[in-house]
Amino acid sequence: MSELHTSNKAQWWKSADVKKTAILWVILTPIIGYVGTVVQLRSIGAPASEVMASVKSLMGIFTWAAAPVAGLVAALAVTALLGDRHYGDNPPEEADHEIRNSPRAAATWVIVSTLLCLFALITGLIVLQKDAKSLLDAKAININVTGQQWVWNFDYPESDGVRSEVLYLPVNKPVVFHITSKDVKHSFWVVQMGIKMDANPGYVTETAVTPDKIGVFDIRCAELCGLLHAYMQNKVHVVSQADYDSWLKTRAALEGAA
Amino acid sequence: MTTMMNRPASAPGDASGRKPLIERLNIVTALVVGTVSAIVIWQLALHFLPQDAETASFFNREDKISLMSLIAWFVGFMTGIGALIGPFRWAFGKDLNHDENMFLAGKDQGIKRYFRYTTDHKVVGIQYLVITIIILFVGGTLAMLIRTNLGHPQGGWIHPQAYNAIVGWHGIIMIVATIIMITGPFGNFIMPIMIGARDMAFPRLNALSFWLIVAAIPPVFISFFTGGITTGWSAYNPLASQAGLGMNGYIAFICIFAISTMVAGANITTTVVKMRAKGMTWNRTPIFIYGVVASVALALPAFPVFFLSQIMSAMDRAFATSFYNSAAGGSGWLYENLFWIMGHPEVYVILIPSVAALMEMAPVFTRRPLFSFNLAIMGIAGISGLSVLVWAHHMYISGWAPLLNAPFMLTTELISIPTGMLFLVLIGTLWRGRLWMTMPLMSIFALLWNFMIGGITGIYLSDVPADAFLHGSMYVTAHFHYTLMGAGLTGALASLVYWFPKMTGRMFDKTLSWVSFWLVQIGFNVAFIGMFLVGLAGQPRRVESYASIFNKGNLITTMGAYTIMAGMLVLLHGVISSWRNGVKAPMNPWQAKTLEWTVANPVPLENFETLPVITSDPYGYGKAQS
Ligand code: HEM
Ligand SMILES: [Cu+2]
Ligand SMILES: [Cu+2]
Numbered sequence: 001m002s003e004l005h006t007s008n009k010a011q012w013w014k015s016a017d018v019k020k021t022a023i024l025w026v027i028l029t030p031i032i033g034y035v036g037t038v039v040q041l042r043s044i045g046a047p048a049s050e051v052m053a054s055v056k057s058l059m060g061i062f063t064w065a066a067a068p069v070a071g072l073v074a075a076l077a078v079t080a081l082l083g084d085r086h087y088g089d090n091p092p093e094e095a096d097h098e099i100r101n102s103p104r105a106a107a108t109w110v111i112v113s114t115l116l117c118l119f120a121l122i123t124g125l126i127v128l129q130k131d132a133k134s135l136l137d138a139k140a141i142n143i144n145v146t147g148q149q150w151v152w153n154f155d156y157p158e159s160d161g162v163r164s165e166v167l168y169l170p171v172n173k174p175v176v177f178h179i180t181s182k183d184v185k186h187s188f189w190v191v192q193m194g195i196k197m198d199a200n201p202g203y204v205t206e207t208a209v210t211p212d213k214i215g216v217f218d219i220r221c222a223e224l225c226g227l228l229h230a231y232m233q234n235k236v237h238v239v240s241q242a243d244y245d246s247w248l249k250t251r252a253a254l255e256g257a258a
Numbered sequence: 259m260t261t262m263m264n265r266p267a268s269a270p271g272d273a274s275g276r277k278p279l280i281e282r283l284n285i286v287t288a289l290v291v292g293t294v295s296a297i298v299i300w301q302l303a304l305h306f307l308p309q310d311a312e313t314a315s316f317f318n319r320e321d322k323i324s325l326m327s328l329i330a331w332f333v334g335f336m337t338g339i340g341a342l343i344g345p346f347r348w349a350f351g352k353d354l355n356h357d358e359n360m361f362l363a364g365k366d367q368g369i370k371r372y373f374r375y376t377t378d379h380k381v382v383g384i385q386y387l388v389i390t391i392i393i394l395f396v397g398g399t400l401a402m403l404i405r406t407n408l409g410h411p412q413g414g415w416i417h418p419q420a421y422n423a424i425v426g427w428h429g430i431i432m433i434v435a436t437i438i439m440i441t442g443p444f445g446n447f448i449m450p451i452m453i454g455a456r457d458m459a460f461p462r463l464n465a466l467s468f469w470l471i472v473a474a475i476p477p478v479f480i481s482f483f484t485g486g487i488t489t490g491w492s493a494y495n496p497l498a499s500q501a502g503l504g505m506n507g508y509i510a511f512i513c514i515f516a517i518s519t520m521v522a523g524a525n526i527t528t529t530v531v532k533m534r535a536k537g538m539t540w541n542r543t544p545i546f547i548y549g550v551v552a553s554v555a556l557a558l559p560a561f562p563v564f565f566l567s568q569i570m571s572a573m574d575r576a577f578a579t580s581f582y583n584s585a586a587g588g589s590g591w592l593y594e595n596l597f598w599i600m601g602h603p604e605v606y607v608i609l610i611p612s613v614a615a616l617m618e619m620a621p622v623f624t625r626r627p628l629f630s631f632n633l634a635i636m637g638i639a640g641i642s643g644l645s646v647l648v649w650a651h652h653m654y655i656s657g658w659a660p661l662l663n664a665p666f667m668l669t670t671e672l673i674s675i676p677t678g679m680l681f682l683v684l685i686g687t688l689w690r691g692r693l694w695m696t697m698p699l700m701s702i703f704a705l706l707w708n709f710m711i712g713g714i715t716g717i718y719l720s721d722v723p724a725d726a727f728l729h730g731s732m733y734v735t736a737h738f739h740y741t742l743m744g745a746g747l748t749g750a751l752a753s754l755v756y757w758f759p760k761m762t763g764r765m766f767d768k769t770l771s772w773v774s775f776w777l778v779q780i781g782f783n784v785a786f787i788g789m790f791l792v793g794l795a796g797q798p799r800r801v802e803s804y805a806s807i808f809n810k811g812n813l814i815t816t817m818g819a820y821t822i823m824a825g826m827l828v829l830l831h832g833v834i835s836s837w838r839n840g841v842k843a844p845m846n847p848w849q850a851k852t853l854e855w856t857v858a859n860p861v862p863l864e865n866f867e868t869l870p871v872i873t874s875d876p877y878g879y880g881k882a883q884s
Contacts, residue, residue: 017690043794044727055727059718066714069678073685077706080688085695089768091849092692095626098880099690106633106682113678117671124667124721131723132660179657184497185590187655187730191796194727198656200591201496202584205657207726218805222730222798224490226497227418230801 017079024075025068032074033067045192048213048238052194054127061123065116134208140174143167147179147186147199149225150232162251167219167236170244174210187223190236196222211238280343280358285373285472288338292473295334300327316578324484324503325576328477328510335473340375344462363461365863375469377461380861382468383447384761387754389471390442391833393435398826400428405785405819411806421802423486423504430491430508431478434515436742437557437604438471439750440611445526445550447761451854451861452544454535454870459528463521470518474511481507490800492601495582495593499574506575509568516565523554523561535853537872544852544876545634549614552642553607559646560603567596591658598649606645608742610638612749613680613709616702619756620684622850623699624691627877634683640676644669654725663722670720677713681706697771701752704779708744712737715790733793736786744782751778751829758836759843763859767840770832774825781821788814851876 012018037060047053086092134140144155156162169175179188181199189196190209197207211217221232239247303323310317336342347353354362364371364378371381372388403424407416416424450458458464481487485502498505530551534543570581571593580586582593614634621628628634650659650666684702693699715737718724728734751774758766792811797804804812846855853876857865 039791040794043791045795051723052727055724058721058724062714062718062721062724066717070710070714073681073706073710076685076689077703080685080691080693081703083690084692086692087695091622091694092625095624095690095692095880097690098627098878099629100627100877101630101632102686105686106630106679109678109682110675113675117674120717120721121668121671124671124723125664127723128664128667131726184500185494189730189798194723196655196726196729200584200657202589203591203657218796220796220798224422224494224497224800226488226500227422229422230418230798230803233805 017083020082021075021079024078025071028074028078029068029071032070033064036063036067046213047194048192048215048217049194049209049211051131051209052192054130055194058123058127062120065119069113069116131208134174134210135176135206137174137176137208140176140208141170142176142178145177145179145188145199146182147188147221147225147232148182149184150221150228152188152219152221152232152234156248156251159248160252160255162248162255164251166234168244168247169211169236169238170241171214171238172210172212173241174208176206176208178204178206180204184225185223186221186225186232189220189222190217191220192217193236198223211236214238214240280340280354280361283338283340283343283375284370285339288335288340288469288472291338292331292335292476295337296327296331299330303327318576318578320503321506321572321575324506325509325572328506331476332473332510332514336469339469339472341466341469362465363457363863375465377457377465378863379446379450379458379461379464380761382464383443383445385468386438386442386446386471387761389468390435390439391830393431393475394439394826395830397428397432397435398823400424401432402819402823404428405816407802408804408812409816411809411812412803414803416802418802419486419488422488422490422800423482425800426487426490426493426508427478427482430487430493430511432742433491433604433608434471434474436608436746436750437519439747440615440753441522441526441550441553442468443761444546444615444753444757445522445554445611448757448854449526449547449550450529450533451760451857451865452852453530453533453538453547454853454866454872455529455533456864456866456869458525459532460525463525467518467522467525470514470521474514474518477507477510477514479507481505481511492597493571494597495571495574495590496584498571498593499582506572509572509575512568513565516561516568519554519557519561523558526554527551527558535870535872539872541631542872542875544618545628545631546611546614546618546852548635548638549611549617552614552638553611556603556610556642556645557607560600560607563596564600564604567593567600570596591653591656594653594656594658595649598652599646601652602649603642603645605738605741606641608746610641612746612753613684613705614638615753615756616698616705616749617680617683617687618852619698619752620687620691620702621877621879622756622848623694623696623702624687624879625694626687626691626880628683629686629689630679630683631875631877633679637676637679637683640679641673644673644676648673651720651725654722655729667720667722671717674713674717681710696755697768697775698752698756700775701748704775705745705748708740708748708779708782712740712744715740728793730798731793732789732797732799735799736789736793739782739786739789744786748779751775754833756848757854758833759847760854760857760859760861762837762840763843764836764840765843765847767832767836770828770836774829774832777825777828778822779825781818781823781825783818785815785818785822788812788818851878 040059041056044056047056146153154164154167179197179199181201186199187196188199193209195207195209197205215238217236219234219236221229303326307319310319362377364376364381372385481504485504487504487508488501489498493508530547573579574581580588582588582590617634648670650662651670654663719728755766755771788811792808797808843859845858853870
């Protein structure tokens with residue numbers, strides 16, 4: 001490579017296209033991060049459990065962590081596109097350099113992407129650990145969930161065999177669901193609480209959550225299970241402890257009468 | 259037989275005597291023999307197969323009959339196309355002579371050779387191109403039915419059974435189309451010329467791999483009329499064992515297609531390893547070749563597993579075995595594992611050749627060398643290696659093995675490192691290039707944009723807690739369309755425009771390529787951004803109706819889908835009109851430096867008169883400043 005080129009290389013950050021890229025990067029990164037987070041988190045809606053709140057913050061963190069990378073790629077692409085364009089049926093002259101490599105750029109790129117990857121992994125593991133612990137909560141209410149084409153049934157084994165097609169939960173009490181299916185695979189999804197677990201015939205699977213908002217939320221089947229899969233939906237009512245107790249009592253009385 | 263040995267087998271339409279068998283077989287005989295065999299076996303089975311005992315717990319006589327008919331179709335079709343002539347003649351010690359081999363290569367047969375068991379790799383490439391276009395057309399039509407039905411929350415005008423069948427049919431044939439869309443047409447037509455070879459290593463296997471795909475298609479079409487593939491493309495058991503006879507069509511389709519992929523994989527890998535031109539060391543081998551080999555080589559471990567999973571499914575259906583039946587000691591999780599051990603590598607089977615094709619085009623349209631060739635190879639190798647170790651990220655919430663979630667999260671997120679390398683190579687090549695503004699060049703930008711979104715959403719999905727929310731929702735559907743279509747198809751369409759002049763001898767109409775590019779890309783982003791949003795709001799995938807809160811997002815997606823359709827129709831028009839009366843292409847319209855541009859249009863039967871000798875890699879663009 002020529003003299004000129006080497007001296008250029010020593011002060012590579014001074015060239016016009018590098019400056020342009022840097023400015024674009026600084027502009028694009030916050031825009032990508034902001035739009036990406038706002039659009040996604042707004043679509044998700046208000047969380048009804050801590051699990052869901054941490055899903056939302058995870059997605060926000062990941063989006064912000066990804067924004068500088070996406071911003072850099074976008075800045076480089078835009079700079080290239082704003083640069084030396086040629087139209088027509090014949091190729092332009094060949095570029096006036098023959099750069100085939102840049103060990104420094106490549107190494108930086110690989111190291112940064114490795115670090116980001118580790119960051120994503122560790123943040124994910126921390127939340128996963130927390131979710132896993134809640135399965136072992138001895139004070140939790142146990143509820144058996146049974147999927148069958150195309151309804152959900154909820155059994156409350158600790159409350160005189162109460163069984164219901166609508167799920168009632170007391171607010172701020174940990175719950176562990178024991179999930180199975182009578183026929184094909186279904187997937188038990190409590191949307192606003194951010195939990196989902198497949199219902200497999202022949203096995204019992206578990207997931208746990210502590211609802212922290214009073215209200216009515218959605219349960220939807222998230223695994224194609226045949227003809228009326230789209231209609232395999234239901235509601236979960238999160239109520240105060242007092243309301244919950246009285247609901248259990250009336251249900252138990254109904255069961256007794258039946 | 260002796261007479262056949264003595265006369266030139268290629269003499270066309272010898273009116274006097276009967277033509278030898280090898281000349282009489284073509285797609286018509288194949289369809290006839292296949293259909294007749296299927297009907298004969300079907301009737302025989304109907305008459306002679308004993309009824310299921312009334313006390314039996316499984317009724318599977320129908321399954322046996324339909325599977326037997328499908329096998330008969332397959333054997334009949336392959337016999338009728340002439341796939342067995344070579345092996346039989348060889349086994350009986352009368353291998354094909356030179357003239358017969360030249361006939362098989364399609365010498366002097368004009369258009370007819372496209373409907374025969376022709377071994378010339380250029381014919382096979384064109385055949386693959388046409389069949390890919392046909393499958394994409396059918397799959398696209400099905401997609402439009404799905405999107406039209408979802409334009410309204412109550413869905414409505416398609417019956418749920420038919421809707422599920424359409425979703426499954428769309429899914430599986432599009433997966434097949436995207437698997438073959440680059441390695442089929444361009445891997446067969448262009449790749450051997452690019453490495454300076456006269457044909458593939460095993461020309462007859464090449465014909466075999468193509469005609470197996472043709473044989474595989476009717477079963478999946480017929481399945482639509484025998485209950486349909488109502489399980490989605492993943493065909494999970496026990497849902498699949500519960501589904502109607504249409505599932506047998508799926509099983510036959512997958513098994514035949516898997517054989518085709520394995521045959522093509524062995525053939526392409528051998529060709530590249532053994533038949534590169536003199537002097538084409540690994541460092542001088544074009545990056546597209548690496549992409550094709552990585553793709554078919556990944557299919558080599560993946561597709562036998564797919565094959566096996568479907569054989570087991572067929573046995574559960576027809577013989578009441580219990581591989582997947584938990585009531586009798588089996589497990590649906592077994593199926594899920596087998597399926598995704600194929601399923602994840604398979605997505606990179608689709609992606610890698612597409613990115614590699616764009617890497618091949620990048621130096622051509624920026625007039626500068628490929629940036630970091632070695633990193634490109636590292637990236638491809640890294641992705642291929644890791645991609646067989648991540649399958650259970652599709653099963654995080656299946657409950658199969660919660661303790662394995664963390665390790666699979668690790669391997670999955672590691673894939674973003676080699677994926678990042680591919681980004682660097684592309685973006686580094688664009689940097690300080692002289693951009694020649696063509697549709698293939700803009701496709702590189704489109705791929706960067708789409709695959710950025712596809713890749714980042716992939717990271718959310720690989721995070722176990724986030725996946726517990728996102729799995730099974732429209733978000734996943736949007737993610738994989740961003741990767742399969744936004745990245746994969748974008749590269750394939752660019753390849754079509756780029757290699758069209760060599761394959762057809764004519765230039766692809768420039769205006770039409772631009773119009774279709776923008777319609778497809780804009781429509782695509784509208785459609786699948788909308789789909790992300792409804793997924794985040796909680797809409798499950800594969801539903802035929804949905805809560806009215808999802809209406810706006812679905813409407814956006816449907817409008818985007820119609821825009822894509824318009825773009826694809828423009829492209830189809832471009833293919834047909836340019837092929838018929840486009841501008842005649844010069845030998846090297848893009849002034850590129852790979853070998854396929856050094857042969858004349860149309861490419862002569864044996865490609866090269868004298869085989870080339872390679873002295874440098876094909877990326878010597880650009881001049882040093884002086
Ligand atoms: C950049 C790296 C990528 C990561 C980290 C990633 C991650 C994931 C994860 C975790 C899932 C499972 C989601 C779920 O079902 O809950 C998934 C699904 C999927 N991905 Fe990716 N992905 C990546 C790239 C790709 C590429 C390049 C393709 C295809 C070309 C692809 C195609 C698919 C498909 C087809 C599915 C869904 C299959 C189904 O359930 O029907 N992905 N991806
Ligand atoms: Cu379902
Ligand atoms: Cu995967």
